[in-house]
Amino acid sequence: MKLNELPRVRFACLPTPLQKLPHLAKVLDGPRVWVKRDDMTGLAFGGNKTRKLEYLIADALSHGADYIVTGAGFHSNWCTQTAAAARKYGLSVVLVKSGPEEGYGGEGWDGNHLLHHLMGAEVKVVRPDEFNGTIEETLEELEEEGHNPYFIPVGGSIPLGAAGYINAVLELYKQSVDYGFKIDHLVHGTGSGGTQAGLVMGSRAFSTGINVIGASVGYSSKEEQSQKVMKIIEEAREELDFRTPVNEQDINIFTDYVGGGYGHVTEGKMEAVRLLADKEGLMLDPVYTATAMACLIDLANEGYFKSDENVVFLHTGGSVALFPYKEPIRKYIQEEEIPWSIPDWSPDRE
Numbered sequence: 001m002k003l004n005e006l007p008r009v010r011f012a013c014l015p016t017p018l019q020k021l022p023h024l025a026k027v028l029d030g031p032r033v034w035v036k037r038d039d040m041t042g043l044a045f046g047g048n049k050t051r052k053l054e055y056l057i058a059d060a061l062s063h064g065a066d067y068i069v070t071g072a073g074f075h076s077n078w079c080t081q082t083a084a085a086a087r088k089y090g091l092s093v094v095l096v097k098s099g100p101e102e103g104y105g106g107e108g109w110d111g112n113h114l115l116h117h118l119m120g121a122e123v124k125v126v127r128p129d130e131f132n133g134t135i136e137e138t139l140e141e142l143e144e145e146g147h148n149p150y151f152i153p154v155g156g157s158i159p160l161g162a163a164g165y166i167n168a169v170l171e172l173y174k175q176s177v178d179y180g181f182k183i184d185h186l187v188h189g190t191g192s193g194g195t196q197a198g199l200v201m202g203s204r205a206f207s208t209g210i211n212v213i214g215a216s217v218g219y220s221s222k223e224e225q226s227q228k229v230m231k232i233i234e235e236a237r238e239e240l241d242f243r244t245p246v247n248e249q250d251i252n253i254f255t256d257y258v259g260g261g262y263g264h265v266t267e268g269k270m271e272a273v274r275l276l277a278d279k280e281g282l283m284l285d286p287v288y289t290a291t292a293m294a295c296l297i298d299l300a301n302e303g304y305f306k307s308d309e310n311v312v313f314l315h316t317g318g319s320v321a322l323f324p325y326k327e328p329i330r331k332y333i334q335e336e337e338i339p340w341s342i343p344d345w346s347p348d349r350e
């Protein structure tokens, strides 16, 4: 596999800590539970996109790019991490975001949306059906103006991005060896699929025996999500010279914890956010890590994990999204009735 020959810039604070969650484990009355703190990668509040961007920004620089163009959802962590990395390397940024009809002014400047503007990104908020067209237009316009834009698809979920999570498996595996325990399960939130693709490739290639569990954060079937992950792995066969066989059973996906769609506030997610803050002082986010933690809690309660097993929760970042959710969180804490609705910026809303 081609991993050490890939161009890479180094700005992530690695290795990220691997910590025990003893109070959560006590509540679950089951396996030992650990957290891999990829929310502590260091740049702009951290998160899983940082590892991907070390390869993607290096590729952009090697192509002589002066602009990064990417897109995602309105409150995207991906856009935050990309803008931060781009600015750090002196590149300009255009973010195309699918969002509410009018975009958001005023109070809408919160969480990631606020950070996108703060970092000087050019922000275009469009309806989901205009998303691809706007990206194409943006690239054409920049080229006509004599710029050299570099496009990165949503979430950086292409083989180069996934390479960051092949590396992460090595890093995590070494930590578990140092600490003297075997990782049985690794739970994380899966969206555009690059993180899971990298984790599965790493786990298989290095024969770690880790069961990689992805909790879907968007409204999709198991098959759809699993095909997304498998496509990245297939592309990596050529692009990263990845040779290890991967079969369908290696792509383990749970779709039951997202509720009605991306960003939907459910009781399970709210309880996960509250429980981890309350028991461990650990901040999750209501969209991704809360879904993954709701999955971990439910699987533990169902007896999916054996009591002598070790489960690692991958904290993929995104906790600035707590703030746009301040109202449902307040209501949950104060036991008021919650409108269990999908926010108007969610692409799963329609």
Ligand SMILES: *Cc1c(COP(=O)(O)O)cnc(C)c1O
Residues within 6 Å of the ligand: 047, 048, 077, 078, 155, 157, 189, 190, 191, 192, 193, 194, 195, 196, 285, 288, 289, 316, 317, 318
């Ligand atoms: C993007 C993201 C994920 C999902 O990662 P993918 O590689 O897109 O599947 C999980 N958690 C957080 C906080 C994210 O921002």
